[in-house]
Amino acid sequence: MLKIKKDLFIGIDLGTSYTKIYLKEVGIVTELPTVIALNKRNRTTVAIGEEAKRMIGRNPANIDVVRPVIRGVITHFDEALLFLESILDNFKSEYWPIFGSRLVIGIPLDITEVQKKGVIDVGLSSGAREVFLIEEPMAAALGANLDVEQAKGVLIVDIGGGTTDIALISLGGIVLGKSIRIGGDTFNEKIIDYLRLKYGIIIGEGQANEAKVQISTILNKAGSFLIKGRDILTGLPKELNFTSQDLRESILDNLLEISTVVKDIINLAPPDLLGDISSSGIYLSGGGSLISGIDEFLAKETKMRINLVEEPRYAVIRGIGKVIEDFNNFKKLIINV
Ligand SMILES: Nc1ncnc2c1ncn2[C@@H]1O[C@H](COP(=O)(O)OP(=O)(O)OP(=O)(O)O)[C@@H](O)[C@H]1O
Ligand SMILES: [Mg+2]
Missing domain, CATH: 3.30.420.40 (ATPase, nucleotide binding domain)
Structure with missing residues (x-):
């Protein structure tokens, strides 16, 4: 049954290797390899995450396996969007967000304005009402319980x-x-x-x-x-x-x-x-x-x-989680407001 959630607030650490997802009032809900397999002809999603990763080097000619994030930056926008949509669709089938959803997404330091806009566009195109960006090391420090x-x-x-x-x-x-x-x-x-x-x-x-x-x-x-x-x-x-x-x-x-x-x-x-x-x-x-x-x-x-x-791979997403749980307090760490 659909659970009503007024405000679906989702944190995303779109890592080069792994994507980690945080859901407000729930915690870290999933982690999956940042890989997507697509049907070459109609560009529909065949698999994401672990299943798509297993196809690398073993894919038949009609399937493309893509890593949408390279060196921390979204390099394949269409594929990143399909990847994110697949993940978010899972939550949308579980929750019914009355006011739409909001996203907090981690980005590496030193990325260009165009690349930042790209991340925001991917978030908005996936159906989010608002997209907030936080620098990954800031999130990591917060996630490591350091007083930033x-x-x-x-x-x-x-x-x-x-x-x-x-x-x-x-x-x-x-x-x-x-x-x-x-x-x-x-x-x-x-x-x-x-x-x-x-x-x-x-x-x-x-x-x-x-x-x-x-x-x-x-x-x-x-x-x-x-x-x-x-x-x-x-x-x-x-x-x-x-x-x-x-x-x-x-x-x-x-x-x-x-x-x-x-x-x-x-x-x-x-x-x-x-x-x-x-x-x-x-x-x-x-x-x-x-x-x-x-x-x-x-x-x-x-x-x-x-x-x-502690648990170094989850420091960034834990920090993003803290921001989401106490947004009014940590809003000042968001770089695009
Ligand atoms: N026990 C381990 N020993 C050494 N390396 C490890 C271990 N566990 C994971 N790794 C490495 O950590 C890397 C993934 O780390 P992490 O999940 O922090 O990266 P990411 O967030 O996906 O990438 P980025 O932040 O650069 O975009 C992989 O290269 C993986 O091989
Ligand atoms: Mg990372």
């Missing part, structure tokens, strides 16, 4: 799938910030390159991701992962034990790029805010921060304490 409104500096590094957003926050605003195109997905690319160059073995993205996640989980930090790939010379199957040392070596460039930008922000920080960061340390969120050893690496590079936030 006091006169005290908070340095947060959100390492997602496609982007790393680094922000120095104080008094509810971003004092300094930068977004770089590095994240968990570029770590996967680095692992693929490393294995090809060092061991002459070719693997796909799925295996690279699995090796990374397996080695990064607490139980297996010192261990290894059996890679099953193809020998670059013979073209035949080849196996290899991928170790935590291999993982570190393969992504070292990416980690150095992240730490360089973090250090740039620290260097530019006004003295009082720098004092705040020195005493509380740097906060890490996003799925990419689950990679093994990143906290020790950044601590060594920046000479600062590193705090991993």
Whole structure:
């Protein structure tokens, strides 16, 4: 039966890898890969999320599998809209919003006005009455229960799938910030390159991701992962034990790029805010921060304490949730009102 909801207020973290959805007074309701499969001829939706992701590399000629968000930014508008519509249709069949629906959507730092307008257009075209934007690191800090409104500096590094957003926050605003195109997905690319160059073995993205996640989980930090790939010379199957040392070596460039930008922000920080960061340390969120050893690496590079936030992949959507639950209070963090 349809539940009447005067005001359907929905939070969306449209991530490069995963989309997370928050519903007012309910909580985080769903999480799914940001992937859509379409019928090539009439562009109708065949599948979204996990089911669509499984089709990557296995799709027949009449089906297109698209990742609508690349490096944190909507790059395929029609597909992003169909993706969002499919998700929202589920809620609309459950709830009957008398006054229509409102959306709060997270966006990375450093996106252009045109890209912001694109996000708003996708939200409005999906049937929402109003669309509000919040910067992802601000949402992540809020989701990590940090006080973003006091006169005290908070340095947060959100390492997602496609982007790393680094922000120095104080008094509810971003004092300094930068977004770089590095994240968990570029770590996967680095692992693929490393294995090809060092061991002459070719693997796909799925295996690279699995090796990374397996080695990064607490139980297996010192261990290894059996890679099953193809020998670059013979073209035949080849196996290899991928170790935590291999993982570190393969992504070292990416980690150095992240730490360089973090250090740039620290260097530019006004003295009082720098004092705040020195005493509380740097906060890490996003799925990419689950990679093994990143906290020790950044601590060594920046000479600062590193705090991993709880359930880092959900920091942004938890923050968006807080905004939705107490909108009058947190409205000032919305950047397009
Ligand atoms: N246990 C783990 N160890 C290492 N990496 C992990 C782990 N779990 C998830 N990841 C990586 O985290 C990334 C996804 O993180 P997250 O959900 O924060 O990204 P996103 O919000 O989709 O991307 P973005 O914010 O860049 O648009 C993926 O690259 C995934 O491989
Ligand atoms: Mg994210």
